[in-house]
Structure formats: structure tokens, C-alpha cells
Amino acid sequence: MPNCPKCDKPVYFAERKTSLGKDWHGSCLRCEKCNRTLVPGSHAEHEGKPYCNQPCYSALFGPGGFGRGGSESYVYK
């Protein structure tokens, strides 16, 4: 049984959301900054923590520019 990286409790199949290569509770996969619920595969990540693409990731780690639709073009490591 995998443990949720957010709350460190076991994640059962029915409530599991897989993102960033980890298994999360559906209610635990939230943006670290604004607490918005995230959709697996369509959010950003920084140091293993989930963030929403807009506005949080862009504001915190992005280039600060406009006109970018997604995070696919940018990989910040």
C-alpha cells in the first residue's frame, strides 16, 4: 500500500490519484500554495510538490512573462 506523500497515510485504490510518479489521495493532490485541487497530469511540480500551472507555478518559478499556455515547453530543474 503506497503512502500519500502529502499526509503520509495509506492510499486505497478507490481514492488514489497518481501524479508525479506518486500516489495521492484525491483530496491531498492540491497546490502547495493556493490549495486548489489539482488534476493528475495537468499541473506543475517543484521539488516533488504539486502546484497549479497558473497562477502559482508561473508566479513562483516561471519566467514572469505572458503568452505561455502550458508548462510543457519549460522544464525547470
Ligand SMILES: [Zn+2]
Ligand atoms: Zn493524503
Ligand SMILES: [Zn+2]
Ligand atoms: Zn496554486
